[in-house]
Amino acid sequence: GAVVSQHPSRVICKSGTSVKIECRSLDFQATTMFWYRQFPKKSLMLMATSNEGSKATYEQGVEKDKFLINHASLTLSTLTVTSAHPEDSSFYICSAPTPGLIPLFGPGTRLTVL
Amino acid sequence: AQKVTQAQTEISVVEKEDVTLDCVYETRDTTYYLFWYKQPPSGELVFLIRRNSFDEQNEISGRYSWNFQKSTSSFNFTITASQVVDSAVYFCALFTGSARQLTFGSGTQLTVLP
Numbered sequence: 026g027a028v029v030s031q032h033p034s035r036v037i038c039k040s041g042t043s044v045k046i047e048c049r050s051l052d053f054q055a056t057t058m059f060w061y062r063q064f065p066k067k068s069l070m071l072m073a074t075s076n077e078g079s080k081a082t083y084e085q086g087v088e089k090d091k092f093l094i095n096h097a098s099l100t101l102s103t104l105t106v107t108s109a110h111p112e113d114s115s116f117y118i119c120s121a122p123t124p125g126l127i128p129l130f131g132p133g134t135r136l137t138v139l
Numbered sequence: 140a141q142k143v144t145q146a147q148t149e150i151s152v153v154e155k156e157d158v159t160l161d162c163v164y165e166t167r168d169t170t171y172y173l174f175w176y177k178q179p180p181s182g183e184l185v186f187l188i189r190r191n192s193f194d195e196q197n198e199i200s201g202r203y204s205w206n207f208q209k210s211t212s213s214f215n216f217t218i219t220a221s222q223v224v225d226s227a228v229y230f231c232a233l234f235t236g237s238a239r240q241l242t243f244g245s246g247t248q249l250t251v252l253p
Contacts, residue, residue: 071240128174
């Protein structure tokens with residue numbers, strides 16, 4: 026059945042390095058995917074909309090040069106956190122709508138920047 | 140603008156009790172979709188239900204039931220005979236054509252005690 030996978034599930038990196046997170050739709054194609062960030066005990070905050078074949082759309086306050094998004098194919102979107110700093114530590118979740126327009130979510134990636 | 144309010148931040152019940160999670164939404168769109176998601180401690184958001192604005196029929200799925208009332212802009216979720224495995228954060232979300240993105244409520248942390 027339709028599933029959204031996300032990799033890695035957990036990553037620890039040093040300050041100043043870049044981290045890439047992959048989001049894949051399995052058994053369905055998604056021209057649009059969404060990237061969220063979630064702080065502890067908080068709701069999901071939409072960061073950006075990833076569009077296959079065109080530039081991502083970023084929400085207000087999200088630095089596009091820091092959070093690079095590439096929608097490489099109809100089943101893959103990547104989020105790269107560049108020059109990561111401790112304040113970037115968070116839980117990142119991707120989402121893709123199924124052909125039936127049900128937003129499915131990946132299992133999330135917990136990023137810790139030391 | 141779209142808004143989803145989950146006034147209950149935390150709820151604690153004893154196993155086998157029934158519990159209702161409240162969700163109130165605001166939108167000027169006449170066509171919209173409402174969702175409920177479950178987020179267990181693992182972090183992954185699990186899709187529970189989607190309801191469109193033209194379908195006010197209540198729905199039951201096993202121990203879960205949903206009460207959609209457009210007159211009060213509410214989409215409440217009831218768990219009957221709760222179980223410890225129901226412990227999670229539950230999010231209500233709204234999708235409208237004008238926003239073209241999910242608007243999440245702040246979530247309700249449900250704890251079911253044995």
